[in-house]
Amino acid sequence: MELIKIVPDFIITKNVRNFNVAMDYLAMAEGEGRLGIVYGEAGLGKSRAATKWHADNPSIYVRACEAWDTSPTDYLKEICKELLIRPAPKRKGACFSAAVDSLLKTPRTVIIDELEKLPPRFLEITRDLSDLSLTAIVLIGEYELLSYMDQNSRVWSRTYQGVEFKPVEIADIMMYVKKSTGGRIVLKEECASVLHTKLGGNFRLARRTLLHLVQDCNAKKTSDVTVEMIKIAFNAAYTGRKNK
Amino acid sequence: MSNKWHTGLTPAAREVMKKLGRFRTQDIVDGLGSMIQTYKDRRRIKKAIYDCRKRGEITRTERGLYEYVGKMKPPELQEKMWKVLRAKRSVEKEDLQELAGTSESYAYEWLQMLARNGVVRHLDNGRWQMIYDPVEMPLNKEKTQRLRGRRLKNKEAAIAALAKAMQAIEEAKTAISGLKE
Numbered sequence: 001m002e003l004i005k006i007v008p009d010f011i012i013t014k015n016v017r018n019f020n021v022a023m024d025y026l027a028m029a030e031g032e033g034r035l036g037i038v039y040g041e042a043g044l045g046k047s048r049a050a051t052k053w054h055a056d057n058p059s060i061y062v063r064a065c066e067a068w069d070t071s072p073t074d075y076l077k078e079i080c081k082e083l084l085i086r087p088a089p090k091r092k093g094a095c096f097s098a099a100v101d102s103l104l105k106t107p108r109t110v111i112i113d114e115l116e117k118l119p120p121r122f123l124e125i126t127r128d129l130s131d132l133s134l135t136a137i138v139l140i141g142e143y144e145l146l147s148y149m150d151q152n153s154r155v156w157s158r159t160y161q162g163v164e165f166k167p168v169e170i171a172d173i174m175m176y177v178k179k180s181t182g183g184r185i186v187l188k189e190e191c192a193s194v195l196h197t198k199l200g201g202n203f204r205l206a207r208r209t210l211l212h213l214v215q216d217c218n219a220k221k222t223s224d225v226t227v228e229m230i231k232i233a234f235n236a237a238y239t240g241r242k243n244k
Numbered sequence: 245m246s247n248k249w250h251t252g253l254t255p256a257a258r259e260v261m262k263k264l265g266r267f268r269t270q271d272i273v274d275g276l277g278s279m280i281q282t283y284k285d286r287r288r289i290k291k292a293i294y295d296c297r298k299r300g301e302i303t304r305t306e307r308g309l310y311e312y313v314g315k316m317k318p319p320e321l322q323e324k325m326w327k328v329l330r331a332k333r334s335v336e337k338e339d340l341q342e343l344a345g346t347s348e349s350y351a352y353e354w355l356q357m358l359a360r361n362g363v364v365r366h367l368d369n370g371r372w373q374m375i376y377d378p379v380e381m382p383l384n385k386e387k388t389q390r391l392r393g394r395r396l397k398n399k400e401a402a403i404a405a406l407a408k409a410m411q412a413i414e415e416a417k418t419a420i421s422g423l424k425e
Contacts, residue, residue, distance in 0.1 A: 008338035008339070008341040008342040009341075009342060010345075024298075027298075027300075030303065030304075031303070031304070048343070051327075051331045051332065052343045054327055054328075054331060055324040055325075055327045055328050055331075055343055056319065056324065057319075058319070061327070061330070061331045063331070084379060084380065086379075
């Protein structure tokens with residue numbers, strides 16, 4: 001039997017589809033400041049979907065760092081750096097103005113990941129940046145992002161789109177396995193159901209489990225996956241050790 | 245393939261948009277003249293404007309008034325890979341294939357170029373880790389030069405072949421005229 005290989009292909013799951021629709025909607029409302037939020041548990045593919053969108057569209061991507069929690073200047077400097085403003089101004093106000101000017105000149109969507117790690121005043125700065133530069137700013141985070149935004153009603157009124165990343169569904173898992181193996185492994189419904197229950201909706205674990213599953217299939221020279229193989233692959237992916 | 249949907253209206257409308265800069269739907273209809281004869285054609289123009297706006301080619305300055313800003317060039321593969329690398333900081337070839345849509349060999353070649361320029365380093369587990377962030381994308385100068393050299397060589401070969409062919413034609417003409425005489 002020919003070895004099964006994993007084909008790295010970006011799978012458009014239901015979550016990704018919702019994310020893309022929300023981004024299109026945000027793009028349509030150009031000419032005014034607007035915010036979008038993407039939230040959900042860790043490992044559901046939020047950042048991956050955002051990275052894919054960022055790669056395909058004119059945008060900048062900033063990942064918030066806890067080290068900036070006392071200094072909005074560092075946060076604004078990072079945004080300036082991504083906007084290719086060189087050298088970035090040293091003062092907070094100058095950094096902000098430079099970022100606004102750059103975004104007004106060349107409108108780009110700003111994606112900010114994990115902003116909820118920073119104090120609420122950073123959200124105010126982000127809102128001001130969106131209002132004055134008339135660009136779409138998309139915030140990505142976990143469920144804390146909602147309570148973080150709840151503190152400020154003005155932010156909610158500017159939030160055009162909210163996308164919740166939900167746990168992956170059985171159909172997503174079946175499609176992912178089929179597409180990633182070039183159609184060589186087609187999960188039976190029973191196997192997919194077991195895998196879905198074990199994963200608990202985590203897409204990151206699904207990717208790791210598939211790696212182990214393909215290894216197992218190649219070792220056994222088969223493409224017929226059994227429930228037992230799924231359990232072994234999942235345990236190996238979850239603990240990092242096989243058959244534990 | 246059926247050509248039902250390829251009416252050529254959008255490219256023609258784009259030309260008019262470029263010429264006018266700021267325009268209303270009626271201006272495009274007037275600009276296209278005899279191409280727009282029915283209400284259906286007019287609806288197609290509205291659809292073309294909607295599509296152009298969605299693509300970012302035109303912006304709406306006020307109700308019913310649009311401005312042509314130009315066709316956005318889709319990001320090149322290298323640019324996509326660069327964005328993915330900067331966002332993730334540490335990638336595998338497969339990440340670039342999945343998120344930037346490149347081939348395995350091109351992703352590997354590009355990462356090797358970055359490694360030679362001291363931007364990334366190759367780890368034992370197959371990952372490529374960013375060690376220096378120049379913000380702007382480093383260009384593959386060696387490859388550009390190599391390709392330029394190859395193109396120049398091909399051009400020279402084509403010119404030489406053309407000269408040879410011309411000489412052969414001249415010789416043939418001379419021979420034919422010799423025969424006639």
